[in-house]
Amino acid sequence: MRQPMVAGNWKLNGSRQMVSALLGDILSGLGDPLTAEIAICPPFVYLQEARGALEGSGVVLGAQDVCDEDEGAYTGEVSAPMLGDVGCRYVIVGHSERRSLYRETDELVARKFEAVMRAGLCPILCVGESLEERNAGVTEAVVARQLDAVVELVGPERIGEAVVAYEPVWAIGTGMTASPEQAQAVHAYIRGRLDLAGVSAGSVRLLYGGSVKPENAVELFAMPDIDGGLIGGASLQAETFLAICRAA
Ligand code: PEP
Secondary structure, eight states, X not given: OOOOEEEEEOOSOOOHHHHHHHHHHHHHHHOSOOSSEEEEEOOGGGHHHXXXXXXXXXXXXXXXXXXXXXXXXXXXXXXXXXXXXXXXEEEEESOHHHHHHSOOOHHHHHHHHHHHHHTTOEEEEEEOOOHHHHHTTOHHHXXXXXXXXXXXXXXXXXXXXXXXEEOOGGXXXXXXXXXXXXXXXXXXXXXXXXXXXXXXXXXOEEEEESSOOHHHHHHHHTSTTOOEEEESGGGGSHHHHHHHHHHO
């Protein structure tokens, strides 16, 4: 039995004022305990502030990225042990914006994944194809390559403890959502691919991400291999985020 999960990725948005107002609104609107686990991933500089606001609420904290090294001369970086130290449970690795805008390779993403596990935290590994790749019919090959790079480095047992988010690049921040059937097909493929690699994939949580909104969340989350969502834009407003959390 996989516990559903909804993670809010704030990206490069926020302020101290927003942390207290938005998290305050989310927590007061939560009401009865939800079946889904809820994680909030603010920018690094607001993690400490968010930790204070979430204290005792059951809503957990995540980071949006991490360095593949634990310590040393890496100016500007933030390590997995540091993220653990400020109370993170989850760390997103391989988000498509990191892969495309910051040229992160499959190998670097795999090393970041390993660093997160080394620190005792849980990676949320993002995979997904671009529109050109989907149109060229290579969605499965792209997702397989992204998954295999991690399995090769860390082994099947470790990836079985992580969360995988399928985020088609063409659906992120564009308002174009994958249909429930399109998303389910890739989720089923991911589970099958992990199984083939020796991962006990039945217990791995697979999230969908890409323009999830209250209007499409119920249908998406009802699919058998979709265990919740990684939410960008819609996590920046308490009402929309809460509606998505309730759908999971
Ligand atoms: C994301 O940033 O992971 C994401 C899915 O963004 P959005 O929900 O805005 O498409």
